[in-house]
Amino acid sequence: MPVSLDNTGKxxxxxxxxxSDPSGYYRRMAELDYCIPDLAKPHFRRLIADYRVxxxxxxxxxxxxxxxxxxxxxxxxxxxxGALAEHYGSGDTADRAARDRDRLAAADVLxxxxxxxxxxxxxxxxxxxxxxxxSDIVHADLESAAPTDRQRRVLASADLxxxxxxxxxxxxxxxxxxxxxxxxxxxxxxxxxxxxxxxxPIERSLHRLGYRTERLPGTFRQRRFASEAExxxxxxxxxxxxxxxxxxxxxxxxxxxxxxSVPTAPATPTPTAEDRQ
Numbered sequence: 644m645p646v647s648l649d650n651t652g653k654x655x656x657x658x659x660x661x662x663s664d665p666s667g668y669y670r671r672m673a674e675l676d677y678c679i680p681d682l683a684k685p686h687f688r689r690l691i692a693d694y695r696v697x698x699x700x701x702x703x704x705x706x707x708x709x710x711x712x713x714x715x716x717x718x719x720x721x722x723x724x725g726a727l728a729e730h731y732g733s734g735d736t737a738d739r740a741a742r743d744r745d746r747l748a749a750a751d752v753l754x755x756x757x758x759x760x761x762x763x764x765x766x767x768x769x770x771x772x773x774x775x776x777x778s779d780i781v782h783a784d785l786e787s788a789a790p791t792d793r794q795r796r797v798l799a800s801a802d803l804x805x806x807x808x809x810x811x812x813x814x815x816x817x818x819x820x821x822x823x824x825x826x827x828x829x830x831x832x833x834x835x836x837x838x839x840x841x842x843x844p845i846e847r848s849l850h851r852l853g854y855r856t857e858r859l860p861g862t863f864r865q866r867r868f869a870s871e872a873e874x875x876x877x878x879x880x881x882x883x884x885x886x887x888x889x890x891x892x893x894x895x896x897x898x899x900x901x902x903x904s905v906p907t908a909p910a911t912p913t914p915t916a917e918d919r920q
Contacts (some may be wrong), residue, residue, distance in 0.1 A: 646869045651811055652839070652876035653897075654869035660764035664739065666731040668767070675730035676793040677866040679807045680717040680724055683835055686859070686901060687718060687805055690833055692754060694803055701755040702802035704828070707821070709760035712771030719776065721752045743774035759801060761821075772842025785817040790824065797848060798824035804832045808865060808899075815848035823853055829853060829890035829906040835863060835899040838891070841879050842902050854904040862891060862898040 649655040659668045677894050686705075694702040706714045716727055719830045762768050768780040782908075790798060802884040806813070822829055829852060836842050855896045868874040874895065878888045891898040 646873060648873060648876060650845040652873070652880055653811075654873045659765050660710060660762075662764040663770050664721075664731075664736050665767070665770055666736065668711055669724070669728040669731045672724060672866070673732075674867060675866040677724055679835055679865040680714050681712065682863045683805075683807050683901075684717050686842045687714070687833065690803060690805075690831065690903070692751070694808050696832060701733050701753075701757075702831075703757040703759060704802050705759040705761060705801035705804045705821070706777075707761045707804060707806040707813060707817070709762050709771065709777065710764060712758070712760055712767075712768045712776035714805060715745060715758040715760070715771065715776040719747065719751050719753050719756075719758070721750075738840060747775050749878050757800075759797060761798075763901075768790055785820045786812075789823075790820060795824045795874070799826070801830045804830050805834070806834045808837070810834050810836040810842065810845070818845055819848050822849065823852075831906070832904040833900075834904075836913060837865060837897055838862065838886055838890075838903060839877055839897075839898050841884070842900075846902070846904070850903065853908060855903055855907045856860065857902040859901040859903065860897075862900055865897040866897050867895055868897065 644656045656671065659671050662668075673720070691702055691704070704715075706712070709715065713724065716722065717724065746850050751797070757778045757860070759775060759779050759781070760768055760771055760777040761782060763782070765782050768777070768782050771777045772780050779797050779800075783790060783794055801821070801824075802820075806822055822832070832849070832854070834842070834845075842858075845889065849856060868877070874892065877897065878892050881888045881892060
């Protein structure tokens with residue numbers, strides 16, 4: 644089947660988020676060796692541990708672009724995307740969510756960490772919430788609209804904001820709204836960003852709010868390209884932006900970089916008029 648490309652040049656997977664059952668999503672991701680949640684896991688664990696040390700309490704973690712609660716599952720069940728694909732690729736779909744709730748209750752390695760999810764797919768969010776992987780959810784497009792009062796309350800409860808693939812679809816417009824939802828304190832942030840997307844506008848907006856951002860060394864594989872057309876488009880985009888794809892995207896994989904943003908002081912954030920748009 645031909646793979647269509649979205650307006651960023653990446654393969655479009657919109658169809659796999661339309662089901663309330665995650666098996667189709669995991670099957671497709673397994674075909675492409677999707678692995679960035681696995682690579683992100685030790686970094687997110689370290690940030691959770693650092694937050695505990697800094698504050699004396701476990702953080703509430705918000706995953707932006709969470710789909711079926713993938714990062715929450717990888718972290719809480721101490722598992723991998725490949726193992727989840729096997730789990731969802733076998734067995735009866737009836738009462739799957741109930742079985743997943745029982746599995747989480749028996750195997751949760753982060754029982755005191757509360758996970759939240761934000762995504763554009765209502766079915767994916769609904770499934771993750773029904774299993775208990777996510778304690779609360781936000782179904783919203785904050786690129787074009789402000790959060791509702793309820794959504795703002797959920798976002799305001801986040802202490803650590805993470806993502807493994809949403810930046811590029813999500814910009815500083817969304818992340819500033821998330822960062823300022825509380826109004827008196829700023830959450831920590833950690834975003835894995837594909838090299839084809841420029842993080843600079845987000846970093847500048849976060850800096851105005853009082854964040855210090857660090858890019859960690861190295862890159863992280865996200866998944867294999869879904870088609871030759873996708874690879875050619877992404878390689879061309881990188882080259883046009885002065886980024887050498889040799890040894891990275893030229894070898895058949897999308898690569899991401901990790902940006903960690905931490906507030907420099909507990910000051911009240913003051914978004915600019917530009918940030919509020």
